[in-house]
Amino acid sequence: xxxxxxxxxxxxxxxxxxxxxxxxxxxxxxxxxxxxxxxxxxxxxxxxxxxxxxxxxxxxxxxxxxxxxxxxxxxxxxxxxxxxxxxxxxxxxxxxxxxxxxxxxxxxxxxxxxxxxxxxxxxxxxxxxxxxxxxxxxxxxxxxxxxxxxxxxxxxxxxxxxxxxxxxxxxxxxxxxxxxxxxxxxxxxxxxxxxxxxxxxxxxxxxxxxxxxxxxxxxxxxxxxxxxxxxxxxxxxxxxxxxxxxxxxxxxxxxxxxxxxxxxxxxxxxxxxxxxxxxxxxxxxxxxxxxxxxxx
Ligand code: PMP
Numbered sequence: 001x002x003x004x005x006x007x008x009x010x011x012x013x014x015x016x017x018x019x020x021x022x023x024x025x026x027x028x029x030x031x032x033x034x035x036x037x038x039x040x041x042x043x044x045x046x047x048x049x050x051x052x053x054x055x056x057x058x059x060x061x062x063x064x065x066x067x068x069x070x071x072x073x074x075x076x077x078x079x080x081x082x083x084x085x086x087x088x089x090x091x092x093x094x095x096x097x098x099x100x101x102x103x104x105x106x107x108x109x110x111x112x113x114x115x116x117x118x119x120x121x122x123x124x125x126x127x128x129x130x131x132x133x134x135x136x137x138x139x140x141x142x143x144x145x146x147x148x149x150x151x152x153x154x155x156x157x158x159x160x161x162x163x164x165x166x167x168x169x170x171x172x173x174x175x176x177x178x179x180x181x182x183x184x185x186x187x188x189x190x191x192x193x194x195x196x197x198x199x200x201x202x203x204x205x206x207x208x209x210x211x212x213x214x215x216x217x218x219x220x221x222x223x224x225x226x227x228x229x230x231x232x233x234x235x236x237x238x239x240x241x242x243x244x245x246x247x248x249x250x251x252x253x254x255x256x257x258x259x260x261x262x263x264x265x266x267x268x269x270x271x272x273x274x275x276x277x278x279x280x281x282x283x284x285x286x287x288x289x290x291x292x293x294x295x296x
Contacts, residue, residue: 003019003121003123004019004020004121004123005020006018006020007091008020008091008121009087009090009091010022010087010119010120010121011083011084011086011087011118011119011120011121012117012118012119013117013118013119016086016087016090019121024103025105025106027106027108028103028104028105028106028107029103029104029105029106029107029108029113030103030104030156031103032108033110033157034155034156034157034158034159034160035069035071035104035113035155035156035157036071036101036102036103036104036155036156036157037062037065037066037069037071037101037102037153037154037155037156038062038065038099038100038101038102038154038156039058039059039061039062039065039098039099039100039101039154040058040097040098040099040154040250040251040252041053041054041055041058041084041097041098041099041100041251042095042096042097042098042251042252042286043084043088043093043094043095043096043098043122044094044095044286044287044288045094045095046286046287046288046289047287047288047289048288050085050088050089050093050094050095051286051288052081052084052085052088052098053251053286054214054218055081055084056077056081057214057217058100058214058251059077059080059081059100060077061154061212061214062077062080062100062102062154063075063077064152064153065150065152065153065154065155066102066116066153068150068152068153069150069153069155070112071102071104071112071113071116072112072113072114072115072116073102073116074116075102075118080100080118080120083120084098084100084120084122087120087121087122088122091122093122093123093124095124096122096123096124096125097122097123097124097125097251097252098120098121098122099120099121099122100118100119100120101118101119101120101156102116102117102118103116103117103119103156104116105117125252127252127253127254127256128191128192128250128252128253128254128256129175129176129192129248129253129256130175130256131256133257133258133259133270134175134176134248134256134257134258134259135173135174135175135259135260136169136174136175136176136177136178136189136258136260136261136262137169137172137174137177137178137261137262138177138178138179138180138237138261138262139165139168139169139177139178139179139180140168141161141164141165141168141177141179142179142180142181142182142184142187143161143179143180143181143182143187143188143209143210144158144161145182146208146209151208151209151210151211152207152210152211152212154211159190161179161190162190162191163190165177165179165189165190166190166191176189176190176248177189177190178194178261180237181205181209181210182209183209184236184237185205185209185234185235185236186205186235186236186237186239186240187205187209187210188205188210188211188213189248189250189253191250191252191253192213192215192248192249192250192252192253192256193205193210193211193213193215193216193248193249193250194235194246194247194248194249195216195219195230195246195247195248195249195275195278196235196239196240196243196244196245196246197243197244197245197246197268197273197274197275198239198242198243198244199244200228200229200274201228201229201230201231202219202223202228202229202230202231202274202275202278203230203231203232203233203235203239204216204219204230204231204232204233204235205232205233205234205235206232206233206234207232213249213250213251214251215249215250215251215253215254215255215282216249218249218282218285219249219255219278219282222278222281222282222285223278225281226277226281228274228277228278240261240264241264243264243266244266244267244268244273245257245258245266245267245268245270245273245274245275246258246261246266246275247273247275247278247279249278249282254279254282254283254286255275255278255279255282257270257273257275257276257279
């Protein structure tokens with residue numbers, strides 16, 4: 001996958017510069033300790049032009065992530081949103097994945113940085129887990145304990161846990177992992193939140209041990225719009241065994257249906273599931289289509 005070429009422009013500390021010609025400091029805390037925060041955002045080509053979906057919510061979460069881990073946030077979110085649109089325009093991108101990242105300046109001490117940098121880049125990216133139904137396994141890795149790290153912050157170093165879990169799942173022949181939390185309750189996937197369907201309702205783990213996903217919040221909004229009950233609840237492996245269907249959701253992943261988790265194959269045909277209805281409505285929402293074509 002090529003993320004940039006010689007012409008690609010990125011936003012770096014207030015300037016638009018060529019990705020191929022920029023340098024980074026090799027003594028920075030982000031490189032050495034995984035101490036940075038970032039976001040994953042998508043833009044869609046809509047009939048209203050290119051639109052960044054829930055841009056404000058994403059930059060708000062970027063700010064909250066920084067604050068939670070004591071990374072100074074001296075940025076104006078409205079300016080960053082303008083810079084995001086500019087990056088899309090300069091690179092002639094209409095459907096794109098956008099990655100803002102705040103990284104820390106040189107400091108080998110284990111203390112908060114004095115200075116930070118911000119970079120925003122974008123590239124075309126297909127749905128992260130593709131479009132086929134997923135074969136998922138319960139990971140041998142747990143999500144980090146909220147008393148060890150700030151799980152609600154999107155911190156670069158946290159993704160070591162995600163990479164370990166995803167790599168293990170693929171090495172075992174699965175498409176993706178589902179991680180439990182430190183109490184052995186269901187948490188989330190390496191890069192998405194998790195929902196299951198049971199008797200006409202959707203269930204998802206409550207906040208506390210997971211990333212507060214913006215797509216997850218959108219699923220609640222869609223549920224409200226369509227009259228589908230969406231309930232936060234502690235979920236265990238037993239709930240998977242008795243569920244009708246399940247899906248992952250995230251900005252990069254969008255809504256991805258799950259075929260099986262370990263040996264449990266879901267009873268409901270995906271096309272008949274609540275997840276499929278959410279998937280269709282989500283697509284219409286991000287594309288700003290006024291009339292939701294919904295089949296329940
Ligand atoms: N959980 C994790 C661990 C993630 O990395 C992501 C992707 N940001 C999500 C959930 C989904 O969050 P969002 O819907 O805001 O992209």
